[in-house]
Amino acid sequence: MKRIKIAYGERNSQFGHLYLPPAPADGPVPLIVLVHGGYWSTEFALTIESAIARDLADRGAVVWNIEYRRVGEDGGGWPRTGNDVIAALSALDGPVRHSLPEDIAGRVAWSEVSVIGHSAGGQLAVWAVSRLGAKTKRAAVGTVIAQAAALDLCFGDRPARPSLRALMGASIAQAPQLYADASPVDQPPFPAHVVAIHGDLDTSLPVEISQDYVRRASAAGQSAELIIVTGEGHDVFVDPRSRGHLETVRVLGLPRRTKY
Template identity: 30%
Template sequence: MDATREWLDAQYDARALVDDADAIIADWGARSDALRRDHPPLVISYGDDPRQAVDVYSPPPGGGTAPLVVFVHGGYWQALDKEHFGFLAEPFLTAGAVFASLDYRLVPDVAIADVIADVRAGIAELARRAGDFGVHPTGIGLVGHSAGGHLVAEAMTTDWAAHDLPADTIGPVVGISGLYDLEPIRRSYLNDVLAMSEQDAHDASPVHHTPTGPGPLLLTCGGGEPEEFDRQQRLLVDAWPGVPITTLEQEGGTHFDACTRLAMPGPLRDEAVPLLVRG
């Protein structure tokens, strides 16, 4: 793409474009703290680092095996954590699903390739331990926001046989304000920390990989977000013609409340929750 560094910086500086971004993030934390008091999660470790962990929220026992939905947070691969997003469990618990909020190591302590590997390893650990919390070990639903949208798309390209797991480990996926081509990220201010080479950005971009999971895939972003987020979605639709992909328009909305809407009555929750819970 032909764009200046200044233009890309403005397009991807999500916090600068939302006056109340810090208040929104603080609200995520407060709502998550309240939910954890009522639904203390089971913490699953999938590595030696404290961030290689998953919070697993389960609904009241209802008999049978429940679907599993895994959320992967954003933060441009360098911020936030699983505890901020426990509040998103509520609509999934109400629907009878188990909800897992997955954490991972952050850049610059590790490279983006390591972050991708962490997310794959976390999903694999959940699949292997499915019997511990009564969920299906296959057809796992994934949802990610921002960098998390990138990471769940990368999970769709995983060779699960390399993890001694079946090809259908992953089922439906939802990407919210995701990043699927990292070349413009490499050319923006974000790369001052991410330190990606051109090859790194190519190798970490879902648009350059072949999905192994069948989908379906739902993509959405806030209607008030910069045009780059809509373009990122269109790139993935064009790159993955074999996957059934739906794009959901959200009227208004910013990069941050595009995620919040998953827990609110409205089009995103109405489409995403049944998709992820029933496949």
């Protein structure tokens, strides 16, 4: 399996790994963007999604696993962290497209890109797609999969976690509008379908966050649905053997087992 490192900006963390399928199936080739989680912190990097990226590519997809500036490095913090994800999505029209072999680039489903974000990456994925309006110059996002995602940064009217406060640079009480501007549940509807997948044993971000997001977003006119994975917790989505990942594969319409 081929992996290509591609820069989408000038900063050290403005890059991604592009995975090419070893033998793409006949017909359109799926294009998937991965946005990793990890408290928006440099304690975690895009490599926590490497196993998922390889698995999805092995099922016939082109996978763009992105990095972004995080809290703990120069330039990390809001809104720069979120803007990096927008830039990485916009790179689909430039360096990503140009890095694809001709036999694959011509068959990629550019009008039905899927974006997957886990945990903090779910917040970034939904927010970035909403700000883009789901469409770059050529590529269009059809589906956003938010896995155990931080979809409401003010959920439960509780004080922000230290990791979230570090990202925002202020408390909720100090900057309520800043939190609302960054919170996926507070974004206006955009032309993509959001699938919130959440384990019912999640103790990091309770499943009620996804339930509340789908209820409120749907009421506002956003196309959205909820999938609850029974018996699994927060971190299963970075394990390609988990049922949470297999639910993601099902939503993507990829084969459940490797064909090659």
